[in-house]
Amino acid sequence: MPEGHTLHRLARRHRTLFGRRPVAVSSPQGRFAGAASAVDGRELRKVDAYGKHLFHVYGPDAIVHVHLGLIGTFSEQPLPLTDPVGQVRMRMVGETHLADLRGPTACELIDAPRMSALLARLGPDPLRRDADPERAFARLSRSSLPVAVLLLDQKVLAGVGNVYRAELLFRHGLDPMTPGRALDRALWTDMWTDLVALMRTGVRRNRIDTVRDEHLPRAMGRAPRRDRHGGEVYVYRRAGLPCLVCGAPVETKELAGRNLFWCPDCQA
Known part of the structure; x- marks a missing residue:
């Protein structure tokens, strides 16, 4: 299972590749299709990591929560687009790169109260400056x-x-x-x-x-x-x-x- 440093690296990477720009979001596998359509084309305003959780915040009020679990992975590659390989739960396409998510334990659309409730159940994350x-x-x-x-x-x-x-x-x-x-x-x-x-x-x-x-x-x-x-x-x-x-x-x-x-x- 990926440990916390992996999620913080992903957050940095996704901020660089997709942050502050509109992102095309889809679900080639189909299991995330409804939620993907709700954020498709929106600006990715923030990417944050807490423990083993990753949060993509789309304007104005939508949050995609990802937990990689035991086998989940994000793979990234520069454009042009290629056909998805394997069971891609979520695909993000920005101006220069795409990222495919496979095998996560969680990939869901949540709101701010649900995110707050999730974080309230977690202990401090040593990689966060606000950790106690x-x-x-x-x-x-x-x-x-x-x-x-x-x-x-x-x-x-x-x-x-x-x-x-x-x-x-x-x-x-x-x-x-x-x-x-x-x-x-x-x-x-x-x-x-x-x-x-x-x-x-x-x-x-x-x-x-x-x-x-x-x-x-x-x-x-x-x-x-x-x-x-x-x-x-x-x-x-x-x-x-x-x-x-x-x-x-x-x-x-x-x-x-x-x-x-x-x-x-x-x-x-």
Whole structure:
């Protein structure tokens, strides 16, 4: 599932390609046809991301809400137009580019009250300047659930997924099963600051890199990581491989329906 940095990159890209201009909107697949016709030809006034949600705001009062879910993707290409390939839920055509949306969990037309209600259910997004880490800590500190579960709860933090969850816990030496209410406030402040920096790097590079300079391939004389997720990481999808810091085998197990990765020594 795409994590929050991917949605913020999409928002920037769509602002650049389509923002402040009329956009032709259609639904080649047909499932979004009625809503597409309602915004077709309108000016795209704003594109915003919050957590794993993307919002296209068309003048004067229509909002297209997209959640990519597990398999959703946006693909973009310069004009001229080409025939849609596959099940394209929504197609946007601007002055120079088109963008096709495939496989989203949600692609719907909503109004401002529904958008406000949706955002009210989400925790702070580390990539937003208006994010309040105290809101997240308040939820964490009231819960007996493991921190590893809480970090994936979008009501606690918006935009954090499995990769950032595993890597953040490793970088701060935290046992994933630590209850939220046992989390020290000073440690949470450090974790939040680190998470903001990591996710901003993800936006810039379009991949998740969490390894410090001294543990990078060149510094350690090791081969670069080869994985479809890209980026250099400490524990994510490295089950059974030696920890880059202590050498202990990285462990994994399923927790709340997601695969968790951690180092049993560094995160004891």
